[in-house]
Amino acid sequence: MKQTYIQDLKGRIGETVTLKGWLYNKRSSGKLVFLQLRDGTGIVQCVVFRPNSEELFEAANSIGQESSIIITGAVKEDTRSSIGVELDVTGLEVVQNSHDYPITPKEHGTEFLMDNRHLWIRSRKQHAVLKVRHSVIKATRDFFDDNGFTLADTPIFTPAACEGTTTLFEVDYFGDDKAYLTQSGQLYNEATAAAFGKSYAFGPTFRAEKSKTRRHLTEFWMVEPEVAFATYEDMMDLGEGLILAIVERVLNDRQEELKILERDIAKLEAISSPFPRLHYDDAVKMLKEGHAAGELENDFEWGGDFGAPDETYLSNRHGKPVFVHHFPTAIKGFYFEVDKDRPETALGIDLLAPEGYGEIIGGGERAASLEYLESQIEAHGLPRESFEWYLDLRRFGSVPHAGFGMGIERCTAWMAGIEHVRETIPFPRMLYRLKP
Numbered sequence: 001m002k003q004t005y006i007q008d009l010k011g012r013i014g015e016t017v018t019l020k021g022w023l024y025n026k027r028s029s030g031k032l033v034f035l036q037l038r039d040g041t042g043i044v045q046c047v048v049f050r051p052n053s054e055e056l057f058e059a060a061n062s063i064g065q066e067s068s069i070i071i072t073g074a075v076k077e078d079t080r081s082s083i084g085v086e087l088d089v090t091g092l093e094v095v096q097n098s099h100d101y102p103i104t105p106k107e108h109g110t111e112f113l114m115d116n117r118h119l120w121i122r123s124r125k126q127h128a129v130l131k132v133r134h135s136v137i138k139a140t141r142d143f144f145d146d147n148g149f150t151l152a153d154t155p156i157f158t159p160a161a162c163e164g165t166t167t168l169f170e171v172d173y174f175g176d177d178k179a180y181l182t183q184s185g186q187l188y189n190e191a192t193a194a195a196f197g198k199s200y201a202f203g204p205t206f207r208a209e210k211s212k213t214r215r216h217l218t219e220f221w222m223v224e225p226e227v228a229f230a231t232y233e234d235m236m237d238l239g240e241g242l243i244l245a246i247v248e249r250v251l252n253d254r255q256e257e258l259k260i261l262e263r264d265i266a267k268l269e270a271i272s273s274p275f276p277r278l279h280y281d282d283a284v285k286m287l288k289e290g291h292a293a294g295e296l297e298n299d300f301e302w303g304g305d306f307g308a309p310d311e312t313y314l315s316n317r318h319g320k321p322v323f324v325h326h327f328p329t330a331i332k333g334f335y336f337e338v339d340k341d342r343p344e345t346a347l348g349i350d351l352l353a354p355e356g357y358g359e360i361i362g363g364g365e366r367a368a369s370l371e372y373l374e375s376q377i378e379a380h381g382l383p384r385e386s387f388e389w390y391l392d393l394r395r396f397g398s399v400p401h402a403g404f405g406m407g408i409e410r411c412t413a414w415m416a417g418i419e420h421v422r423e424t425i426p427f428p429r430m431l432y433r434l435k436p
């Protein structure tokens with residue numbers, strides 16, 4: 001029995017086809033049963049007409065929500081349907097009859113839905129968000145692959161911290177050595193960039209962050225390009241190109257899903273080159289003005305890290321993603337290159353997404369000097385022996401280089417226009433959630 005997918009039905013009007021999937025929803029009247037069948041590629045209404053077959057009518061009436069079924073029928077044009085067709089059912093095979101499916105069309109609380117995440121991902125809206133995620137990832141991979149980057153994935157078990165020791169997940173590694181789940185592949189990317197010129201890593205990263213915000217997961221996916229002989233300014237060009245490629249791909253490929261999500265696509269269509277580039281000093285000035293005008297509760301002081309309201313304020317002023325560069329050295333990682341004329345500022349860049357989605361890219365230029373890095377490792381209290389290999393990169397052909405990391409979930413939340421990053425990954429891991 002050949003299977004047809006719902007997404008291909010439009011081209012099959014007049015033919016008899018076999019669909020395999022699950023019962024999304026059901027309605028019946030005296031003579032008719034309307035089965036909403038989903039197969040992962042779409043949802044189609046399948047109509048069972050009682051006078052055609054009493055047996056078929058009984059069978060259709062007896063199946064519960066999310067039963068797995070195989071339906072045969074004739075494809076009919078239907079202008080009222082969002083996919084333009086419906087099916088006149090001539091055969092129904094029940095693979096498994098499901099009863100008391102926990103997620104009914106009524107409203108459920110988020111905790112309940114998260115507990116049932118393994119089932120919730122079948123729902124129309126969740127399905128749409130994850131399709132957007134798929135396109136974000138596809139666009140990202142294509143962008144780097146088409147621009148001369150080599151994919152060189154980095155380890156998940158690591159011997160040392162990259163992004164500060166306070167957010168490390170420790171793992172027992174056969175008793176002797178301590179291992180940590182990676183916070184970022186960056187240090188390894190610096191090695192692969194010296195091998196390939198342009199490299200990128202794409203994989204899960206971990207932060208033991210006790211943050212319960214709508215932007216934080218403890219496990220998230222990051223794409224991290226790294227480029228030899230590049231500056232922090234080159235990274236703003238690269239980041240801008242990446243974001244434009246993602247927006248274009250999502251608008252092209254996920255029209256249907258953006259409609260389901262009720263995304264205001266005009267906001268995405270407005271994303272265009274160039275993205276404003278703001279020196280940290282100027283960002284501070286803007287935040288101070290915002291406070292003076294009563295638009296920001298806190299008065300921002302030079303030297304601080306932006307909070308969510310600050311990021312939202314800065315990006316709302318532009319309606320486009322905004323780069324901020326030259327952060328205070330003191331609040332940045334040990335590896336940042338500093339501005340030679342103003343060593344209190346580091347050549348770091350962040351990209352703040354509009355509509356309150358906050359920082360989606362973080363990166364910058366890496367320190368190239370062996371002596372400086374040695375002193376930084378000490379100043380940050382990091383175990384020197386774990387970084388010897390990293391220091392080798394400065395001993396053997398050190399070059400100026402730069403890179404960044406983009407969080408897939410934050411980017412997806414922005415594209416999909418949804419409130420919380422927890423719905424942008426199939427099975428989110430958060431401070432209070434390790435299940436299912």
Ligand code: 4AD
Nearest residue numbers: 184186216217220224359360361362363404405407
């Ligand atoms: O700014 P971050 O911490 O930068 C780094 O890890 C660099 N070492 C990357 C590099 O230069 N190769 O993280 C980069 C991005 C953030 O901008 C954000 O999009 C995402 O990763 N991110 C998170 N996403 C979800 N939950 C969290 N807890 C996140 N922490 C960072």
Ligand code: MG
Nearest residue numbers: 350359361362
């Ligand atoms: Mg950051």
